[in-house]
Amino acid sequence: MVIRQAVRLISDMLESVTDDAYFEARQIVSEISGGKMPFEEITDAQLIECEDKAKRRKTGEPLQYILGNWEFYGRKYFVGEGVLIPRPETELLCDIAKAHLKNTGGTAVDLCSGSGCIAVTVALEANVKAVGIEISDKAYGYFLKNIEQNKAERSVTAINGDIFDKNILGRFEDDSLYAVLSNPPYISSADMKALQKEVTFEPELALFGGEDGLDFYRRLIPMWAGKLRSGGLFAVEIGEEQGQAVSRIFEGAGFNPEIIRDYSGHDRIVSSIKR
Missing domain, CATH: 3.40.50.150 (Vaccinia Virus protein VP39)
Known part of the structure; x- marks a missing residue:
């Protein structure tokens, strides 16, 4: 899976909790992937970590705490x-x-x-x-x-x-x-x-x-x-x-x-x- 696809997947997970699902998904994927470009590959382990962070966000936890910085x-x-x-x-x-x-x-x-x-x-x-x-x-x-x-x-x-x-x-x-x-x-x-x-x-x-x-x-x-x-x-x-x-x-x-x-x-x- 490439970064662009991962962003869309995470964005879909976040639709129910934020009006800025795509922005927040980009932030999460960028943080975990190290800022890779849209058509670069994301590893399976990185994708799982992104999904875990999206699940935390769905509980209402602030994006800034999940990322650990703002x-x-x-x-x-650094924040938390x-x-x-x-x-x-x-x-x-x-x-x-x-x-x-x-x-x-x-x-x-x-x-x-x-x-x-x-x-x-x-x-x-x-x-x-x-x-x-x-x-x-x-x-x-x-x-x-x-x-x-x-x-x-x-x-x-x-x-x-x-x-x-x-x-x-x-x-x-x-x-x-x-x-x-x-x-x-x-x-x-x-x-x-x-x-x-x-x-x-x-x-x-x-x-x-x-x-x-x-x-x-x-x-x-x-x-x-x-x-x-x-x-x-x-x-x-x-x-x-x-x-x-x-x-x-x-x-x-x-x-x-x-x-x-x-x-x-x-x-x-x-x-x-x-x-």
């Missing part, structure tokens, strides 16, 4: 059970940070780092130092692997800890950071009950933001504001209906925030420059 901002990141999957919407947060830090330089901190995709991207794209903080041991393991994968050891420091721990906070001087960034858990209790099946495979620790989804913003914005220097950027990703509420939290901490829409037209980032 692309973010043009780089590969216990870590949030990088999403395209988060690239906007990196765009904003990159534009700011290319002008200012200095150190950025990424709170609730997960896979480390924000910290690594910002450090490499803006040519600055970044520190990422992640509480989950599993996610922290992926963070370390992704620093190595993307050759960011000189630019990115990973800390396994709680962003609300005063000892962690104490590692940073007041008025020292040029950017504070975060994609924290922001899903509400109501929305947690209505998640797509594949999202339920991701860690609740990285998703659930309290009853109204705003718990992390209420704590991290005032706690970390003092670590940001004058002229520094504070930017967070939000749920598409949280722009006004998160803006009010920023205002309560003395900021003049801006709501930025993503490429689909949804509220996605709240950011402010510290006065």
Whole structure:
């Protein structure tokens, strides 16, 4: 059997679980075959492995976990059970940070780092130092692997800890950071009950933001504001209906925030420059 035929076979297996069956089949077959061309042969063992992965996908398991990696901002990141999957919407947060830090330089901190995709991207794209903080041991393991994968050891420091721990906070001087960034858990209790099946495979620790989804913003914005220097950027990703509420939290901490829409037209980032 050639690659093209294998893709069609796997695509047929996935029709019932995804609207992107052909795309996902191509991803699976390419990963297993080592990127062979459409008319090259696939071995029987490789085909069986592709079929096994398709069966996992039919249970609702995310494609990214099945592949073991995913692309973010043009780089590969290892992912798997216990870590949030990088999403395209988060690239906007990196765009904003990159534009700011290319002008200012200095150190950025990424709170609730997960896979480390924000910290690594910002450090490499803006040519600055970044520190990422992640509480989950599993996610922290992926963070370390992704620093190595993307050759960011000189630019990115990973800390396994709680962003609300005063000892962690104490590692940073007041008025020292040029950017504070975060994609924290922001899903509400109501929305947690209505998640797509594949999202339920991701860690609740990285998703659930309290009853109204705003718990992390209420704590991290005032706690970390003092670590940001004058002229520094504070930017967070939000749920598409949280722009006004998160803006009010920023205002309560003395900021003049801006709501930025993503490429689909949804509220996605709240950011402010510290006065």
